[in-house]
Amino acid sequence: MNLNSQVVNLSGLPPLIIALRASAELKNNHGLDRFFAPVGPLLEAKRLAADLFGAKETWFLVGGTSCGIQASIMATCSPGDTIILPRNAHVSATAGVIFSGAVPKYIIPESNCDWDIAAGITPSQVKTALEESELDGRKVAAVFITSPTYNGICSNLSEISQLCHSCGIPLIVDEAHGAHFKFHSAMPNTALEQGADIAIQSTHKVLSSLTQSSMIHISRDIIDEERLHKCLHTLQTTSPNWLLLTSLDAARHQLSKNPTNIFNEAMELAAEAKTLINKTPGISVLDPSIFFPNFPIMDPLRITLEAWQLGLSGFETNSILHKSHGIVPELIGTRSITLAFSLGTTRDHVQGLVAGLKHLSDSLLPLQLKREKIFTQILPFGGNFHMDLTPREAFFASKMKLKIEDSVGKICGEVICPFPPGTPVLVPGEIINDRALDYLIQVINQGGIISGAADPTLSTIVVCKT
């Protein structure tokens, strides 16, 4: 096998790019390295990434952060173990719970009705969940936290990791939206810096790698590396696309050239945009210190804004901005949109955004549309859900389809989540309630997309036969 490990690197280019070029020249059909047991340029690329991101070990992923989340849960939880996680964790965490057979103990995130946005998880919520689990005689095998959230809201991971470690429990952090935190002094501290044992990052979302490519980092000996490696092996393809892997190496290389200043321009542009947007009548930017005092730290490169004073839902705001100014938000919510600034953001983008918002304001403010026009229902995570079967039991149970109006009170047999953000409103095993259904119907009526359900129009719902 020619693994190109002997290629001499005189160019200073990333090892996988050099190997990719050499491979093309040599018409090498054997691949660039072994994906699951690298000995050549992939091993070197992984090592360089681990150094840069401050990890003990890093793996490159071709199945996105989703696959890293599933593997992390499988690597820490065995069937019957308890995992503590936020009820609004990404759907890949639900998949990890199903694969592993873990029993979820949910923490309900704080949420704000005006914005219809959930915040993070506080250390005291984790403490309570750990204490309750102990009282119930449950063995907690992992704590899973999403930080930052899609909207950029960060949890206090330092305190949470201390709590976990005082009980000998690993902390997994879904850091899909925080891969850039290491690269500017004004960014929040990274999950690894705050003591997380596993952090999974969508390099493709906030850095420059190709879609689908992510990284998983581990920091300490508390994680069984071999088990994690086996889980990644089980979940990932045996035919990885080397362009994805090479793009991870290239993204790492780009950052390592200028690790402290590379985000300067994006940071300046985001700060400038926030000031200008806040000056636009009828539109405001989410300030977490006002709406989420327990979560004062936010990704400076995420801007969540609302135009409900103009009578617009997030979906309507998106549709108008997209048609009139070609603006594509990162996330569309019921009452807000969230914009992501990154290495490619330019002043022209900011000017276009501000012009689009001014146009909205100028045309709609005089009409004085009422706020009642938009969503009456908000995220249904208020603790009124009840789990009758574990997600795994429900996933493998016999099922049938019912009309939506007949499904209330039945055990849900599928994951039903608006996408984005990919946060399940109903998880297999939960009792279907009116509030969740009302919310989902409103999402559809507002132009949102439902994923996970066999019938995305939700005329019917798959339930477990009891």
Ligand SMILES: Cc1ncc(COP(=O)(O)O)c(C=O)c1O
């Ligand atoms: C919070 C969060 N976690 C995990 C994921 C999954 O990431 P990926 O698309 O890289 O699989 C997403 C995707 O949007 C996300 O928003």
